[in-house]
Amino acid sequence: MRTKVFPGNYESLSIIAEFVRQAAEEVGLDPCATYAVETAVDEACSNIIEHAYGGENIGDIVCTCFIKSSELVIQLQDTGRSFNPDLVEDPDITAPLEERENHGLGLYMMRQWMDEVRFSFDDGINTLTMVKRKETVC
Template structure:
């Protein structure tokens, strides 16, 4: 299992990209899979960084990666306010530009890229588990 801890500072997002790239190199994942995993993780983590904690307060986000032979499991944990991203409505990906809403694309990407996305609230923590079959 690999672990990364970040603060709720969006400028730390490049550290997450490096974390995923290291896993990708070690597991010999292809370039496209690396990019999409990076994207799904960034969307989940950025959401926590931007919205989980009250503005101006320091908070942490933990990322665990469990590498299996057939699947990669990523667990994103924070102690911010309860929020279940899996309960949000589907993003609009069909309307013409004039009517297209700009929100909800992040979780849409997570759902599209990952094979399974699970949320639970436990001990005052948001725990988002994302599984990608390989």
């Protein structure tokens, strides 16, 4: 297990990506699965900054990677506003150009590309846990 604290700003995104990419490589995820993890973590951290904290440099993002033989578990924690993920509708990815909307795509990508996505909100701490298994085919 390894944990690192990152300032909640968009400049942190590429540094967090490097942190989780290393963990994904240690687990032995293939490049496609590693890219999926990088995407999910980027989307989650962008949402934390934009929606939970409501802007950059309001609070930190704590990223913990649990490196297991068969899977990578990533936990992201913040102390911003909580939300109900069930209220975020999936975007209509078949809609014509003019009807494409600007929200919901990030959460949709996380749910599609990770094997598990779980949110919990306790004592002022928001925790997102995401799992990517080695045997999952991209």
